[in-house]
Amino acid sequence: MTENYIGILTSGGDASGMNAAIRAVTRSAIFNGLKVKGIYRGYEGLIADEVKELNTEDVSNIIQRGGTILKTARSKDFMTPQGRAKAYETLRKEHITALVIIGGDGSLTGARIFADEHEDIVCIGLPGTIDNDLYGTDTTIGYDTALNTIVECVDKIRDTATSHDRLFFVEVMGRDAGFLAQYGAVAAGAEAAIIPEDHTDADQLETFINRGFRKTKNSSIVIVSESNKDKGALHYAKRVEKEYPQYDVRVSILGHLQRGGSPSAYDRILASRLGDGAIQALLEGQRNVMIGIHNDQIAYIPFAEAIKTDKPIDKSLIRILNELSI
Numbered sequence: 001m002t003e004n005y006i007g008i009l010t011s012g013g014d015a016s017g018m019n020a021a022i023r024a025v026t027r028s029a030i031f032n033g034l035k036v037k038g039i040y041r042g043y044e045g046l047i048a049d050e051v052k053e054l055n056t057e058d059v060s061n062i063i064q065r066g067g068t069i070l071k072t073a074r075s076k077d078f079m080t081p082q083g084r085a086k087a088y089e090t091l092r093k094e095h096i097t098a099l100v101i102i103g104g105d106g107s108l109t110g111a112r113i114f115a116d117e118h119e120d121i122v123c124i125g126l127p128g129t130i131d132n133d134l135y136g137t138d139t140t141i142g143y144d145t146a147l148n149t150i151v152e153c154v155d156k157i158r159d160t161a162t163s164h165d166r167l168f169f170v171e172v173m174g175r176d177a178g179f180l181a182q183y184g185a186v187a188a189g190a191e192a193a194i195i196p197e198d199h200t201d202a203d204q205l206e207t208f209i210n211r212g213f214r215k216t217k218n219s220s221i222v223i224v225s226e227s228n229k230d231k232g233a234l235h236y237a238k239r240v241e242k243e244y245p246q247y248d249v250r251v252s253i254l255g256h257l258q259r260g261g262s263p264s265a266y267d268r269i270l271a272s273r274l275g276d277g278a279i280q281a282l283l284e285g286q287r288n289v290m291i292g293i294h295n296d297q298i299a300y301i302p303f304a305e306a307i308k309t310d311k312p313i314d315k316s317l318i319r320i321l322n323e324l325s326i
């Protein structure tokens with residue numbers, strides 16, 4: 001009888017700690033007598049049959065590395081029924097009966113649709129995204145590392161901001177979620193954060209300026225989420241130049257450096273627990289769930305729940321930032 005395999009892939013944007021998760025899934029599976037195949041380049045590689053068996057030594061020396069050894073991709077083909085049918089053919093051919101998908105909300109949306117179409121394949125998701133926008137898990141793999149990188153950068157920007165008495169708008173990633181911006185602002189002691197979750201009718205920039213957030217200080221840092229809804233740091237800088245010309249304003253867009261680098265200890269432990277959690281879930285007969293950690297406990301979250309939009313940000317963080325930035 002042919003032995004079955006667990007397939008593992010990383011999809012969407014890369015996130016630090018994905019390698020630690022690949023290592024954990026592979027080793028935990030082998031420890032429990034299961035076999036693993038790595039699928040390269042996410043759903044693209046699944047469609048194109050870019051598959052290789054993973055043994056324990058294949059995942060040696062990767063827990064500390066950023067990025068993903070399996071590479072990642074965004075796949076237009078997987079968004080079509082024909083593309084997903086090809087992906088299914090690959091799984092049949094490779095004797096893969098369970099698939100572990102490490103990615104963000106898009107990747108898990110794809111997994112959910114695929115799981116509905118092909119009931120003989122068990123899909124398990126792991127939250128791998130710097131955006132922290134998946135429901136049911138307190139944090140996602142890569143978020144903590146990205147947050148630490150942001151704080152390190154903002155600390156450096158503050159040195160130059162203070163030396164020149166400047167107002168800096170620092171744009172951070174997060175897609176439509178403001179976790180990196182809000183928590184980054186608190187951690188870096190920034191004066192304000194402009195995030196999509198804090199949208200009211202009031203103009204956020206006007207509110208900050210009217211609050212006099214710069215009156216007692218000779219420099220200020222405002223972290224702006226990249227979200228389209230907020231139009232980004234350049235937009236706000238232009239507005240300040242026009243509406244409040246007394247301020248010497250600058251912009252720094254942190255960009256892709258937020259994705260790279262060695263994962264933090266927190267992300268390595270999170271990825272290790274989630275990777276092991278994926279195998280435990282399979283052994284328990286779970287299917288079509290994302291593994292998360294909520295209140296320090298492993299949680300199984302149905303895909304539909306995990307990918308709900310607008311994961312809320314704890315509003316107390318907004319209040320605390322306002323309070324501490326006087």
Ligand code: ATP
Pocket residue numbers: 011012013014043073074075076077078079080103104105106107108109110111113128129130131
């Ligand atoms: P990140 O949070 O880092 O951006 P992500 O997983 O959300 O990661 P996306 O680019 O949104 O990244 O999605 C990754 C891939 O998942 C897409 O390229 C596509 O192949 C698949 N995918 C996304 N949405 C769907 C969908 N509605 N149907 C099928 N596949 C999808």
